[in-house]
Structures are given as structure tokens and as C-alpha cells.
Amino acid sequence: xxxxxxxxxxxxxxxxxxxxxxxxxxxxxxxxxxxxxxxxxxxxxxxxxxxxxxxxxxxxxxxxxxxxxxxxxxxxxxxxxxxxxxxxxxxxxxxxxxxxxxxxxxxxxxxxxxxxxxxxxxxxxxxxxxxxxxxxxxxxxxxxxxxxxxxxxxxxxxxxxxxxxxxxxxxxxxxxxxxxxxxxxxxxxxxxxxxxxxxxxxxxxxxxxxxxxxxxxxxxxxxxxxxxxxxxxxxxxxxxxxxxxxxxxxxxxxxxxxxxxxxx
Amino acid sequence: xxxxxxxxxxxxxxxxxxxxxxxxxxxxxxxxxxxxxxxxxxxxxxxxxxxxxxxxxxxxxxxxxxxxxxxxxxxxxxxxxxxxxxxxxxxxxxxxxxxxxxxxxxxxxxxxxxxxxxxxxxxxxxxxxxxxxxxxxxxxxxxxxxxxxxxxxxxxxxxxxxxxxxxxxxxxxxxxxxxxxxxxxxxxxxxxxxxxxxxxxxxxxxxxxxxxxxxxxxxxxxxxxxxxxxxxxxxxxxxxxxxxxxxxxxxxxxxxxxxxx
Numbered sequence: 001x002x003x004x005x006x007x008x009x010x011x012x013x014x015x016x017x018x019x020x021x022x023x024x025x026x027x028x029x030x031x032x033x034x035x036x037x038x039x040x041x042x043x044x045x046x047x048x049x050x051x052x053x054x055x056x057x058x059x060x061x062x063x064x065x066x067x068x069x070x071x072x073x074x075x076x077x078x079x080x081x082x083x084x085x086x087x088x089x090x091x092x093x094x095x096x097x098x099x100x101x102x103x104x105x106x107x108x109x110x111x112x113x114x115x116x117x118x119x120x121x122x123x124x125x126x127x128x129x130x131x132x133x134x135x136x137x138x139x140x141x142x143x144x145x146x147x148x149x150x151x152x153x154x155x156x157x158x159x160x161x162x163x164x165x166x167x168x169x170x171x172x173x174x175x176x177x178x179x180x181x182x183x184x185x186x187x188x189x190x191x192x193x194x195x196x197x198x199x200x201x202x203x204x205x206x207x208x209x210x211x212x213x214x215x216x217x218x219x220x221x222x223x224x225x226x227x228x229x230x231x232x233x234x235x236x237x238x239x240x241x242x243x244x245x246x247x248x249x250x251x252x253x254x255x256x257x258x259x260x261x262x263x264x
Numbered sequence: 265x266x267x268x269x270x271x272x273x274x275x276x277x278x279x280x281x282x283x284x285x286x287x288x289x290x291x292x293x294x295x296x297x298x299x300x301x302x303x304x305x306x307x308x309x310x311x312x313x314x315x316x317x318x319x320x321x322x323x324x325x326x327x328x329x330x331x332x333x334x335x336x337x338x339x340x341x342x343x344x345x346x347x348x349x350x351x352x353x354x355x356x357x358x359x360x361x362x363x364x365x366x367x368x369x370x371x372x373x374x375x376x377x378x379x380x381x382x383x384x385x386x387x388x389x390x391x392x393x394x395x396x397x398x399x400x401x402x403x404x405x406x407x408x409x410x411x412x413x414x415x416x417x418x419x420x421x422x423x424x425x426x427x428x429x430x431x432x433x434x435x436x437x438x439x440x441x442x443x444x445x446x447x448x449x450x451x452x453x454x455x456x457x458x459x460x461x462x463x464x465x466x467x468x469x470x471x472x473x474x475x476x477x478x479x480x481x482x483x484x485x486x487x488x489x490x491x492x493x494x495x496x497x498x499x500x501x502x503x504x505x506x507x508x509x510x511x512x513x514x515x516x517x518x519x520x521x522x523x524x525x
Binding site for chain 2 (some may be wrong): 025026029032033035036037039040041042043044045046047048053130131172178179182185186191192196197198201217260
């Protein structure tokens with residue numbers, strides 16, 4: 001498996017090298033939305049004398065810089081890609097290869113995330129300076145962040161594939177995945193840090209998987225939660241990841257069995 | 265002029281018939297639009313649980329602004345993005361010749377040819393959100409209404425000019441989907457008033473990618489927060505942007521050569 005992955009990664013790096021400009025442009029998507037909501041919360045905080053809940057302006061900046069980094073590291077777009085492959089009849093040959101199609105996607109995600117991180121860090125450094133960001137991060141937080149962001153990325157990736165597998169039955173998943181994205185918009189910590197969602201919304205957010213992909217690793221990275229809380233949140237991440245791993249195996253097996261190729 | 269509006273109506277009708285072939289999909293997309301707008305309102309409401317006013321914008325004004333955002337975005341997705349996508353495909357395949365040979369303005373035929381009729385739902389819902397927001401603002405006089413209509417029209421034209429200028433680059437670079445992605449990524453910033461953003465972003469959203477202006481100024485106009493000078497500035501800027509992008513388009517057109525031969 002290690003040798004397979006080495007070969008896959010090398011091939012993917014070479015393929016990705018053709019899309020250098022694209023990687024810089026797509027980075028905009030990871031930066032713009034956090035900056036938008038950061039600006040909104042700064043405006044709210046300023047109207048309230050500089051503080052909202054436990055956050056002042058510099059804390060908001062820390063949270064959204066962390067969120068932007070986490071979103072680049074965890075978000076996966078495989079559902080859209082997968083639908084396209086099913087519809088165009090490109091999936092059929094991939095199913096015949098000895099390697100499960102998910103491995104190609106894993107390699108692509110790793111390479112993509114690692115190559116786009118460099119321009120992103122440059123931009124985030126600029127944001128960090130211009131907003132005078134405060135991080136409350138301790139070494140313990142860093143130690144928690146590493147597993148948290150890895151689990152978050154795995155969670156986003158696997159749940160994306162479960163979603164994508166719907167295409168086996170419906171050919172189109174665009175509607176489903178766009179509803180999923182809206183769930184993430186409200187509950188993942190994009191419009192507000194999870195701690196600032198009003199009462200019932202916060203309870204729902206902690207029960208749903210979205211926050212464990214974005215908001216949780218971001219909050220840990222900025223040092224916004226204490227260590228026991230961080231560990232509990234990582235526990236929640238593990239629960240959701242196991243759920244989606246099992247779901248993926250089931251759904252994929254059933255889907256492949258009844259899949260009938262489209263196209264040529 | 266009459267001929268052009270008749271053509272426009274014809275384009276619209278054929279595209280409507282085309283879309284009505286996919287009724288289930290149509291319904292799904294409408295549901296999707298409702299969910300998107302509802303969640304966006306939700307985001308604004310979350311912000312306003314902590315404050316009554318954001319940089320001088322109260323909840324009513326903010327809802328008007330959000331409605332304008334969906335009006336402008338809906339206009340872009342109703343006609344501009346389908347038409348410009350087809351245009352880029354024509355350049356790549358060399359089939360633009362067919363459009364150029366027809367006895368109407370090529371710019372008209374290319375930029376307003378295709379419709380995604382379902383996006384009328386987005387425009388309609390945007391109008392509803394504006395109306396709801398207006399319900400919380402007292403007294404909208406005729407002057408404000410005229411200013412609003414004028415500013416919104418300018419917003420549409422500004423977006424049109426931006427997309428025309430961006431897609432004209434296809435004449436030289438052929439594959440420019442990436443450049444269009446710049447528009448899409450900045451578009452999201454239109455959901456809040458442009459004055460809340462830090463300097464660099466505010467400048468970008470007011471000049472190079474004028475989405476902020478296109479959404480914020482109409483909302484200011486109807487809330488009675490726009491002075492006459494601001495409106496004049498907007499109109500002049502819009503006319504300039506339109507003229508500049510149209511001449512850039514003609515420049516690009518000159519370097520187009522059919523790829524089919």
C-alpha cells in the first residue's frame with residue numbers, strides 16, 4: 001500500500017503542477033468567506049463596545065484566520081467531481097482498476113491541500129498583521145490541533161464520498177450536496193464561532209457533523225477552548241468519522257452493485 | 265430598439281421551453297434557492313441577536329441589502345453567466361463565427377443570448393426580502409424609490425461590464441474559467457455592506473470587482489442614506505465602465521480568428 005501511494009502521489013504532484021494558477025485562485029474561496037464574516041463580526045463587536053460574548057475584535061480575527069486555514073486543509077469537493085464522472089461514464093473504467101477509486105481521490109486531496117497551503121499562508125500572514133490577530137494557543141492546543149484537523153479532513157472527505165455515492169442511484173447529486181453545503185454554512189462555524197450561535201442552534205450544531213470539520217479544529221487552533229473541552233470535541237469528531245466510515249462501506253457496496261454505466 | 269427587445273423575448277421563450285422539459289430539476293432548483301436565501305437570512309439574524317445596528321445598518325436596512333444582493337446575483341445568473349459561458353465555449357470551438365455573421369450587434373447576441381429562467385425565482389425571492397426589509401423602515405418617498413431603481417439598474421450594468429471585460433480576455437487566452445472564478449469568489453462579499461470591509465477589500469469591491477457597489481448603493485438609496493452626489497457619481501462611473509468594457513470587447517473581437525478552418 002505504501003508503494004502504491006508513493007506512485008500515486010508522485011503522479012498526482014506532476015498532474016497538479018499543471019494547475020499552478022488555479023491553485024492560487026481557488027485559494028480565494030478559502031479566504032474570502034472567513035474575511036467577510038470576520039468583517040461582519042468586527043462591525044458587531046464595535047457596535048457593542050468591542051466585545052461579543054467571550055470574543056473581542058482580535059479574538060474574532062484569530063478565529064477566522066484559523067477557520068480559513070482549516071477550511072483549506074479539510075474541505076473536499078469530491079461530491080461534485082464524482083457526479084460528473086458518473087454522468088460522463090468515466091467512472092465505469094475506474095471501477096475496473098484493481099485500486100479502489102477513493103485512493104486516487106485521497107492522493108489528489110493530499111497533494112492539492114499541501115500545494116495550496118503556501119500561497120494561503122502568505123495571505124493569512126497579511127490578514128494576521130492587518131487585523132492585529134490574537135491567538136491564545138498553547139503547546140497543548142497545537143498537540144490537539146494536529147489530530148483534530150486530520151480527523152476533520154477525513155470526516156469532510158468521507159462524508160463527501162457518502163454524499164457522492166447517492167449519484168449511483170440518482171446520477172445527479174448537485175441538489176443534495178448544495179443542501180449539505182448550506183447546512184455547513186449555518187452549522188460549521190462559518191457564519192459565527194460555534195460558541196456564539198444562539199441557544200438551540202448551538203445544540204443542533206454540536207449534534208450535527210458540520211462543526212467537527214471546520215469550527216472545532218479552528219477553535220482549538222486559536223486556543224479558544226480549554227484542553228478537556230478540546231478532548232471532548234475530538235471525541236465527537238471520532239464518533240462522526242466512524243459513523244461515516246461505516247456508512248461509506250455500506251453505501252458504496254450497495255451502490256456499485258446496482259450501478260449501471262451511463263454514456264459511451 | 266424594438267427589434268432587439270423582440271429578439272430578447274424570443275430568446276427568453278425558447279430557453280423557457282427548454283427548461284420546462286426538466287420539470288423535476290426545475291422544482292429542485294427552486295427549493296435550493298429558497299434554502300440558500302433562508303440560510304442567508306438566518307446568518308444575518310444570528311449577527312443581529314448580538315446587536316441592533318452594524319456600522320449604521322439596522323436589521324431592516326440589512327435585509328434590504330441582502331435582497332439587493334440576490335437581485336443582482338439573480339440577474340447575473342439569469343442571463344449573464346449562461347450567455348458568457350456559451351460565449352467562451354464558442355471561442356474555444358471556433359463557432360463564434362455563426363454569431364458574428366448574424367445581422368445584429370455581436371455584443372448583444374453574445375452577451376444576452378441565453379437564459380436560465382429558473383433564476384427568476386432568485387430574483388423574485390430577492391424582491392420579497394427587499395420588501396420585508398422595507399416594512400421595517402419607515403416612509404419610503406418617491407425620490408428614494410427612483411434612486412433605488414436607478415442605482416439597481418446601474419448595479420446590473422456594472423456587473424455586466426465586469427463580466428464582459430473578463431470574458432473578452434477569452435479572445436487571447438481561450439481558457440479563462442479561472443478568471444471567472446475571481447468574480448464568483450468575490451461575489452459572496454456582496455452580502456454585507458461594502459463599508460464594513462477593511463481597506464483593501466473595500467477598494468477591490470468598489471472598483472475592480474464592483475459587486476460591493478452594485479449591491480450596497482441601491483440599498484443605501486432606498487433607505488434614504490444616499491445623497492444626490494453619490495447617485496450622480498454612480499451613474500457616471502457606470503456609463504464609463506460600460507463604454508470601456510464595450511470598447512475592450514471590440515478590441516478583442518478584432519483579434520478573433522475562427523478556429524474551425
